[in-house]
Amino acid sequence: MSAPTLDEICVVNLADAFRGDGEILCNPIGTVPMCAGRLARATWEPDMVYTDGVSVLPANDFPVGMPDAPRVPESYVPYRTIFDIVWSGKRHVVMGASQMDMWGNQNFAAIGDDYSKPKVQLLGMRGAPGNLINHVTSYWIPNHSTRVFVPEVDVVSGPGYSRTRELPEASRQFHEIRRIVTKLAVMDFETPDNRMRLRSVHPGVTVDDVVENTGFELVIEGEVPESRPPTDEELRVLREVIDPTDARKAEFE
Numbered sequence: 001m002s003a004p005t006l007d008e009i010c011v012v013n014l015a016d017a018f019r020g021d022g023e024i025l026c027n028p029i030g031t032v033p034m035c036a037g038r039l040a041r042a043t044w045e046p047d048m049v050y051t052d053g054v055s056v057l058p059a060n061d062f063p064v065g066m067p068d069a070p071r072v073p074e075s076y077v078p079y080r081t082i083f084d085i086v087w088s089g090k091r092h093v094v095m096g097a098s099q100m101d102m103w104g105n106q107n108f109a110a111i112g113d114d115y116s117k118p119k120v121q122l123l124g125m126r127g128a129p130g131n132l133i134n135h136v137t138s139y140w141i142p143n144h145s146t147r148v149f150v151p152e153v154d155v156v157s158g159p160g161y162s163r164t165r166e167l168p169e170a171s172r173q174f175h176e177i178r179r180i181v182t183k184l185a186v187m188d189f190e191t192p193d194n195r196m197r198l199r200s201v202h203p204g205v206t207v208d209d210v211v212e213n214t215g216f217e218l219v220i221e222g223e224v225p226e227s228r229p230p231t232d233e234e235l236r237v238l239r240e241v242i243d244p245t246d247a248r249k250a251e252f253e
């Protein structure tokens with residue numbers, strides 16, 4: 001089997017964020033996150049369930065080349081019941097971000113100092129505030145640059161650790177930003193003060209490359225390891241079972 005691509009390395013390192021989750025609703029947004037969630041379920045997290053993007057929890061994956069095979073629903077979760085899952089902490093979502101700071105405060109609402117008259121209008125708050133408070137959140141942010149990783153976000157869509165520590169404990173019991181994966185590296189917040197830590201760098205990327213493209217000081221502990229490559233079995237699942245084209249299609253069905 002040929003060497004893994006950068007995308008496959010990103011997928012497997014994002015999939016690692018789901019280790020130990022057990023029976024939760026995996027809700028990855030985007031093709032790479034969708035492939036990561038499906039890989040986790042197909043390997044080390046078989047109890048995890050994932051959504052088709054609307055109201056069905058599919059029970060099966062299909063080998064590449066079988067796009068017309070019938071999809072077997074594991075369960076139906078219409079919109080009116082999704083918040084029962086969200087508010088219970090039994091969900092792990094993967095979102096994106098237009099900006100993020102060292103504490104994990106995330107912005108995909110608007111760019112500019114004045115929210116009432118933004119320089120660039122983006123998605124708005126969407127479900128980010130509720131996601132961050134109610135359950136585990138990870139991030140897939142392909143473009144690792146100083147425009148994205150900034151000293152201070154213009155608008156807080158998803159609250160990071162500097163915001164949630166001000167809340168009563170009962171209001172932040174499920175708050176956890178588990179992992180951030182970019183095209184350069186993997187970060188987390190496993191530090192005493194919950195500042196962003198450089199966890200690993202992808203093959204061919206140096207620590208200096210990451211530092212140069214980050215607009216704040218990362219926590220760097222000793223020698224930073226290289227991001228792990230997929231195992232042979234993980235590559236087989238990615239290439240022969242999880243069809244990225246089908247994953248993208250599933251997001252919009």
